[in-house]
Amino acid sequence: MSRMIFINLPVADLATSVAFYEAVGATRNPQFSDETAACMVISETIYVMLLTHPKFASFTARPIGDRSSVHALLCLSCESKDAVLAQLQAAVQAGGIPDPTPEQDYGGFMYGRSYEDPDGHIWEIMWMDPAAAAGATEAEGTA
Template sequence: MPRMIFVNLPVADLPASRRFYAALGFENNPLFSDETAACMVWSEAIHVMLLTRDRWRTFTDRPIPPSTSSEVSLAISLDDRAAVDAMLAAAAANGGTADINPAQDLGFMYGRDLADPDGHVWGPVWMDQSALPDG
């Protein structure tokens, strides 16, 4: 099996979260989705498991952080600056919050942060590795 990452996220409203992630470009894998979970695929190696809070609680007794806290920030690479801006626009139009932190524009790297409807933080970023500064 190739190395992969499965990000598990508790969500308050599974259908709304599924629509949100689809609007950002994730695709649903119905083989691993039901009324308590949705497997949203970003790439062959990256999958996001959206879990109802009841389903989440079968994994851990640890409390679910409130949507106003940040337990993790997940960076995700995109092809260009326009794709970063488009993802933020899609997030804002589909129940998320765009620009929860100031945008980062270093010329060779451009990133912005968004929060999904449950407050999970994503940082779409574009980087021109050929233009990285020396040192």
């Protein structure tokens, strides 16, 4: 069985966050959603749990961060540079803030952009040419 990841994110307005994540391609799993949480499916192995502040606080004694600090950068791959740009455009149209981190353009090898969701969580989206990546890995192994 493939390993799965569940990313738990505190959100100020659950409905707004659900709408945002649906706009960038996630689907809501009602089986694991209620008035305090929404399970957003990104892929067969990647799930984002959007949790109201009280629900999130029930899992930790630490304070919930705000936009003045960053504790993680989340990165998702895309199948092409065009898919990166399409997801960025969808995020911006849904109210996201584009490029809180610098654009990464490595020519034909790799391309990445980023956006903030309504709560300031930063998502990087990137495409990498698998053939070029394999060549880079092979070259590193022979050095």
